[in-house]
Amino acid sequence: MKAEIKILRRKSAFSDNYWQGIPFETTDENATVAYALNQMNRTKGLTDTEGREVELPIRWECSCLQKKCGACAMVINGRPRLACDTELREFRKKRKGNSGDQMGEIRLEPLHKFPVVADLIVDRSILFENLRIMQTWVNGSGKVAEKRSDQAYEASRCLQCGCCLEICPNFYPGGEFFGAAAFVPAARLLSTLSVEEQREVREQYEAHVYAGCGKSLACRDVCPAGIDVDHLLSSSNGIAVWRQHG
Numbered sequence: 001m002k003a004e005i006k007i008l009r010r011k012s013a014f015s016d017n018y019w020q021g022i023p024f025e026t027t028d029e030n031a032t033v034a035y036a037l038n039q040m041n042r043t044k045g046l047t048d049t050e051g052r053e054v055e056l057p058i059r060w061e062c063s064c065l066q067k068k069c070g071a072c073a074m075v076i077n078g079r080p081r082l083a084c085d086t087e088l089r090e091f092r093k094k095r096k097g098n099s100g101d102q103m104g105e106i107r108l109e110p111l112h113k114f115p116v117v118a119d120l121i122v123d124r125s126i127l128f129e130n131l132r133i134m135q136t137w138v139n140g141s142g143k144v145a146e147k148r149s150d151q152a153y154e155a156s157r158c159l160q161c162g163c164c165l166e167i168c169p170n171f172y173p174g175g176e177f178f179g180a181a182a183f184v185p186a187a188r189l190l191s192t193l194s195v196e197e198q199r200e201v202r203e204q205y206e207a208h209v210y211a212g213c214g215k216s217l218a219c220r221d222v223c224p225a226g227i228d229v230d231h232l233l234s235s236s237n238g239i240a241v242w243r244q245h246g
């Protein structure tokens with residue numbers, strides 16, 4: 001397979017960004033964007049589409065490479081996704097006469113709602129700061145009532161990747177609305193804590209989730225963990241706002 005991978009590069013937070021197209025070729029049918037980035041970073045004397053030497057490494061974050069940690073979130077052809085969960089073959093050109101191994105252009109950009117550190121790395125501190133404000137930690141035993149165990153498990157699958165914040169029309173860093181990356185972990189707590197223990201989280205939930213969510217559910221459509229945001233939202237609204245604890 002052959003592709004042109006276009007990367008929005010930036011040397012540091014203080015430098016200008018620029019697009020750089022890099023030709024990439026592999027025989028691995030299952031190659032992902034993460035694989036391509038790793039391979040390119042291992043290639044000595046890598047050149048771009050204009051024949052210039054590419055400054056390596058191309059900076060990006062990863063840890064698990066198994067869709068479990070959320071570190072590799074970036075914008076891929078306009079959509080927030082995990083690099084380790086995005087196969088190059090998805091971008092095959094569907095054209096008459098195409099031999100089948102030619103990819104369309106694959107554009108990689110850092111998530112836009114966070115400050116860029118370098119290339120595809122962003123600083124997602126605001127996401128964790130919002131969790132701190134929401135007080136999304138377990139103080140008590142963390143025991144989950146049986147009737148809410150499914151909801152608690154679903155919420156615990158959040159990767160804190162930030163893809164939902166990228167697409168959310170109502171979230172901006174420093175704003176009062178914290179988005180799905182905050183309300184999904186809050187939903188886990190609301191399933192775990194007793195009614196008395198929920199008070200603080202309920203107050204934060206009302207102020208930073210309920211008051212600002214437009215319920216468009218764009219976040220559900222991009223969540224790489226496939227979390228049932230719709231269900232968690234309505235159930236948490238019930239517990240936190242309408243006080244339906246049954």
Ligand code: SF4
Pocket residue numbers: 167168169170171179180212213214215216217218219220
């Ligand atoms: S439902 Fe819409 S407004 Fe609410 S968090 Fe998701 S994308 Fe944002």
Ligand code: SF4
Pocket residue numbers: 070157158159160161162163164165180181184222223224225226227
């Ligand atoms: S809700 Fe989904 S998209 Fe948002 S941070 Fe959690 S895993 Fe990522």
Ligand code: FES
Pocket residue numbers: 061062063064065066067068069070071072073082083084085
């Ligand atoms: S590297 Fe962990 S989700 Fe991609």
